[in-house]
Amino acid sequence: MPSRPRSPRWLLHGVAWVVGIGAFVVVLTPPEECPEVDVAAVDGAIEGAARWAATNQDATGRFTYGYDRDRDQVSQAYNLVRHAGMVNSLFQVAAAGDDRFADAAERGLDFMLDRLVTTTDGASAFAEQGDSAKIGATGLLVASLHHRRLVTGGDAHDDLMRAAGRFLRGQIEEGGSILAFWDPRTGLPVPDLYSAFGTGEAFWALALLDESFPGEGWGADARRIGRYVAVDRRQHEDLWLRIPDHWAAYGFSALGTGLAEPEITYLRRLAGDFGLMTRFESSRQADTPGGWLRGPDALGAGVGALGEGLGSLWRLAQVEPRLADLADDLQERSDCVAGLLTARQVSADAAATMPSPDLAAGAWFHGGYTQVDDQQHAISALLVAREVLAP
């Protein structure tokens, strides 16, 4: 007589397999959807976002900061770093050949020119009188002027660019770290305070100054910060995780070749961070298990910043042989970000059904709220994604 198992263990195993596979697919590997995208769609999305900024800008050059569509309410808050970021993005649009929003960029620049503070030794920072000056705001002022310079070819603001560069240089510490604030009461940088993204913004600004004014030593300052970001930052600033710093990616991309091996290692890790975050983001789809378990779509600013980082590293991979093997993957992720952004942007048709169409059209909402930096980062990301799509 053949022996038979007392209980159908194979059946229990089978049930466990089905449950296990289901849990594996639903929890760990939900579908990652990257909507199809082409240059026309990217151009349309850039235009929509830039139009949002231009339409919702007052006569002083100040942008609408935030808008809650559920309450049909505009935020009264403001942030100079984000203002400078949007001005920079609009000048980037102009530098890419679309001058329809150059006037909005100029108005935004005027707003900044009205808020310049003289710091140490005739250096200039972008800040409200009496407030601490943030390096990020001044860094993005420099970036704005750099891109404006590419558009106009003029030297009208070259002295200001250098003065702002001297402000940033004055904030750099011996090891390449850069203090986030300058205190008008003491006339000195505020000690021991660093900024998550201000460091990268200042780094990028100094690298752009080197592009605008080669041979004036700005590149050496940028490289000091770059080395610090790549090697010493986490320990010095007591950071448990690496910051997914798209501004640093811009900075290294602007520096181009001549990077040391630890910087290459850092950039490979940074590319991995952006890749992982993009894959995760693409698995967040409303009304699917991925969406339920992984939460709603990220902020437009967050997805945009991913695209900026990916695109900047893709640019660098075109000229740096030690990163060349990442180019195809960076391109794939950049395309994915562009697809996500174009798919999630509020179209003019959809906005027409909302209480304030001008405040909704071309924007990215998160929980019913949009903020100027959602559009800012998305514009800049889409500009570089366009380059990746059609090199």
Added chain:
Amino acid sequence: MSGWVTALLVVATVSPAIVVLRLPGIGWAKLVAGMAAAGVVGTLLVAVADPLAELAEVEPESVRIAAGLVLGVTGLARLAIPVGRREEVFSGAAAWLVPVAYPVVVGPELVLALLAAGVGGQAWAGLIGLAVGLGLAAIATLAGDTAVPAPIWRATARLTAAVQVLVAIALTVDAIRAV
């Protein structure tokens, strides 16, 4: 991650020592047939890993992260309890299939390791690991079941589980760092 490390992971997930402990007294014919079946299934898994990931709309790196996480956890479980109760063996014609090929040899760990190898561009490593793992398991089961005391097999199984945990961590970290 090196292909050879991936191959090591596959060997660890076959876990020859666990096969010995779960299939005491199994005859050579059933064992060899079961191993051959497992080899065929394993080879198919490596071959279909990429199309399967594409069908499921999942990037290879995400599959490797997920596989690494699960293999890390199951490796820890194996480290604590290398083997539960022994499998009851059919004496009928299908015993090579149940329980030899399934569920003892082709378990979730082996499936995940082979999928990770297949989507990671390391199909060759998956196949080498599979061949080595099955070969070792067959030899150990036929030769070692009576010659080596069970505590030694349990210790070996724990060692293999520790290897699985370490390589699973490496797999996860490697996939997290991938673009």
